[in-house]
Amino acid sequence: MTRTTTTLTELARLGFADLGAAHEALAAMPDALAPTFALAADPDQALRLMGALRSTAPKAVDAVLRDAGATERLIRLLGASAGLATFLERHPECLAVFSEPLTAPAEPEVVGAALLAAVEGASGEAAWNALRTAYRAELVRLAAWDLEQPDGAQVVDRVAAGLADLAGAALDAALALARRSTRFPPEEAAATPLAIIGMGKSGARELNYLSDVDVIFVTDGGDREVEIATALAREAMRAIAELAVEPPLWEVDANLRPEGKDGALVRTLESHLAYYERWAKSWEFQALLKARPLAGDLELGERYVQGVAPLVWSSASRENFVESVQGMRERVTAHIPPDEVDIQLKLGPGGLRDVEFTIQLLQLVHGQADPAVRQRSTLDALLALAENGYIGRVEASGFARDYRFLRLLEHRIQLSRMRRTHLMPREEGQLRVLARASGLATTADGIVEEWQKVKHEVRTLHERLFYRPLLSAVAALPDDGYALTSAQAEARLAAIGFRDPRGALHHIAALTSGVSRRAQIQRNLLPVMLQWFSEGADPDGGLLAFRRLSDDLGEAYWFLRMLRDSSGAARRLTEVLSGSKFVGVLLERIPESVVWLETDGELAPRSPALLLEEAAATVARHWDDQAAAAVALRTARRREVLRLALGAILGVITVEELGRGLSDITTALLTGVLALVHRYGDGIEFGIVAMGRYGGAELGFGSDADVMYVYRAAGVDDDEAQRRAEHIVHELARLTEDLRLPLDLDLGLRPEGKNGAIVRSLDSYRAYYARWSLTWEAQALLRARGVVGDPQVLEAFEQLADEIRYPVEISPADVREVRRIKARVESERLPQGADPARHLKLGRGSLSDVEWFVQLLQLQHGASVPGLQTTSTLSALAAAVAAKLVPAEDAEKLRAAWLIASRARSAMTLWSAKTTDVLPTDRQQLEGVARLLEYPPGSASRLEEDYLRTTRLARQVFEKRFYGDG
């Protein structure tokens, strides 16, 4: 006999990695064995383990090696499972398994009989060992069959079912042992019925190589039966899981029973049913979805399953179903240790849990009305959902493929060490072995790449399975092969948070029916958009606004292209529409602005120069048509306000940028409109002075624009000048009027307030302020900023203002007077019945407190501290800190209050498209406002608490430093 030697090159080709060691080890092996190792996922491991096994049990191994088929099977197993190899080393007699020809996984009865035979006549720990050894021998047989299949993914379900049957058989055998060894009289024990119900994966007949087996124990009868059955159940669990020479098989987990760990281990059938009828939470029903008689008294088990079925399938109509679905989803994305995210096969985006969640949700929603989808196993459920038209066939088969792929990886990973793990290996060598073991790829990179593809597909499939079929309820989609009824679609919509599912369905119909290009594209797009809408604060409002927008834009090519090609823009669109009525209304007017959502740059505020340039161009273009020019200017304002609204919601701009941006837009409009009614040299000089928050460039959405008008005669007499100025003022009001997006030019801060003249000459202002140098009108000058009109008169006005607002010295009496006025207006201006703690403008520690505080400092120190000479509240506050007029810590409290009140005020306008000054008490509104302020969902109370705390602290500072001895 000549010995063939194999070169190292050949070994490498066979798949060995450690060539020297392999060469040496092969030399000790029977001739011509080397090529067979190419079948092993890990030839090196297979060879090493073969050697070890041979030194332990040479005869048994050589018996296997005499048979080519048996040899192949053994080598495949050793190459894929070091875990089972250790078992074979303990029990070489089980190597006999390899010599028998392998058939498909045996019927449950056959496996059951084999395990029962193994424990026949044994008792005590010896019986446990016999049971476990027999179980593992069957496991080896199953694994060997599994590894021999050309396409592992195709048989994943058969293997999983085989594993579940094996677990059932083990429990049956364990129960038989328990009945034999119990302290109760044998005939009584024999007469006590005990059914073991499989839950979870064992119930669904889709068990893993190694996982806990979830069970529930059921008996029938009275207290005595419960007592005996409990003892039997405990003893059976010990046979499986208690320490013995042959290691335990797996955990028998009975915690899904009523009341979990605290509940009785065994209950009677009646007690179970009574419990579920009364108490079960939705998630318990979800577990019952997969209940199946697994072992013991199968007839009793069947009665149990029949008994709970109606309860399971009515759970979708329970009141808290929507919440529990959200709970389920949270569990899906539940906390995964950060260092595992990238290797998690089961949890995490695109993992097995995603697949199972999607399918169970669909089952719960539709299984109530349709028994056909009440399937236990994931793959059966998927098939049933597709066959009955709830999901598309193409998607279903894609989903099934992905599921098989992921399960196969999971099987191979668990088989390797016989450990319960769901983590992909990181190490390259292990990945390569995994690739070979699964047959899904040949290299480490290859398997990772395939896996990434599957993960990505699973993520998108949820949307395709759950949302896409919603469209079929309202539009004929002949090619998809599914058709939900509208009731079915409404159930799904309600389950994800639409408050008016019927209305939503109606909009979906309008958006997707017909043969137009638009309808076609929206049919593709809407499923994922529905999901995004459902995550917003107001899904119904968002969908409605989207429908209107889509109606307006019709077939506009760019709109459809953008939605189709830019998922970022589509996502942003759903976010702004479901979060802000204000935006919905404006977008309807200016639908083309949707295109900005594609680029952050478009959402940034336009520079003042650009805005003014546009206003000038508009005026020039419409030189002969005043009305048309005014319309164009107002339209430009709406457009720019919308831009800022989008930017603010999407977090592209800060609240400070927003304030400046809104002020600039107002200025541009006023500049344009003034140019329509006044030209330099027409007899007077005219100017518009921004006051209040406009003057400070701190406007928010829904703020009025406080202004004053000033003129100086330049060629006409005083009476004529006044008359002309008044005419300009009236024209300004008329031409800026916009019912869609009101611009309230508020003259309330002018001398003498509502009773004063609407416009004054420069001299008149001078005379007035000289006489009344310490009134609220004079104080209001602190925020006066000439913005529009003839520069000479504006400059003169600011000079005049400077003398008044930054007095060189202010007497203690004057300071006291300012404080007194503040104290008085505090109570007078607050609307009747308003809660001071919630009033954003005039309330406790809110805007007006901070502004008065800063203004008093400006009056006192403005002349000596140049930094205080600003119209901006926050800049002045910062300057006061720099000049050590206020401790930084106190200033920070004031600043925080000013910011939260400003932001809340803008957010309220954005949310409801109405301007109010009171923090809402309605929970839904608070929730919407909180979302706009970037709180996580469910933060209504937190926003409220934060607002109240921040303003209370500001008020403390205010009282101490403004009213105190400051």
Next chain:
Amino acid sequence: MDKQRDFVLRTIEERSVKFVRLWFTDVVGTLKSVALAPAEVEGAFNEGVGFDGSAIEGLTRTNEADVLAHPDPSTFQILPWRGEIDPTARMFCDITTPDGQPAVADPRNVLKRALAAAADRGFTFYTHPEIEFYLLKSSKVENGVPVPVDSAGYFDNVPGGTANDFRRRSVRMLEDLGISVEFSHHEAGPGQNEIDLRYADALTTADNIMTFRTVVKEVAIEQGVYATFMPKPLTAHPGSGMHTHMSLFEGDTNAFFDASGQYQLSTIGKQFVAGLLRHAPEITAVTNQFVNSYKRLWGGDEAPSYVTWGHNNRSALVRVPLYKPGKGQSARVEYRAIDSAANPYLSYALLLAAGLKGIENGYELPAEAEGDVWSMTPAERKALGYGSLPTSLDHALTLMEDSELVAETLGEQVFEYVLANKRREWAGYRAQVTPFELESNLEIL
């Protein structure tokens, strides 16, 4: 939870309960009750019972009227004083808004939040109150003063006296309600009684105090007398305090115990006491919430007017009692300012928060007070660094107003409500012309 619900529904059936009262407490500490028919109880467990919260002091903002009461099945008890005719049971409730968030102004929720904050640091909080009260002939005054049922002194055994019957009956009823009573004796004032509730976690204790007050009032009615928890009903006699023993446990271990520490008090225990002392003045408006409370605090006797601690010092605000050797689990500290009319939920939340603050920031425990702090001169007290508790409700409110600790623990809305409500009380009190003024001023001015 489910087991308890089962038990409740079963008991209702078995005992033919006719009414179930859902109990909750308003911000002031008054017990409120909603009655349910037995058939409604199951629904109440599942969905809560809606009611108009705007009718309840401080419970909701006026325009957010609807709230839900969720009964806590673990607190189910048959009320013994209803007898066998129309048996009535009660459960305490948690209050939520319609969207399921805890109502910010539910005092029980305030305490739960504080306990959860302690649990985050690994602590459970146990309390044990000694509740004093007076038994009077009726709620009417004679010659301007209430009339006690007897004039016995401390620990006197009054033969055949009302007090004995009264105590026996109350103790029995409390025990029927599952509330263990540790000890009962006659306090120093005529008609004054004290009943000690046994150690329990703070939430249970607070629930028990609410029950206890109801029981005592009910028994008094039964026996034709009147029971009052007013802090200081009689000028000449001691007021009614609710000295509360407190301890923190870490798992099964008493965190206050350290065999080697001074008085076997651990560092955590010392820091807890330091926290109590430092924050005592600002929480007093809650632990002593009535105008009348300050008559007790400054009424002399053994009232803890000064912020001190001591081992066996009966005038100290915080006392570290002696316990038997080998009984480390019973290590505790006693806070003596709180009175019998306090809202126990809010008070315990604040005491816990004050103590935890001491632990968190590692406060130093000041020196122990030796001797009778009352008999020292103000200069002596000042030299020794003994501060005092607020002297009036007004004073207490001013201190509370600036307290972040109180605002944070109570939540902004309860905080504001307590301040506003108590300022109103103070204003009403100040508006009175009292007999004292008339007696001392009228004749000479």
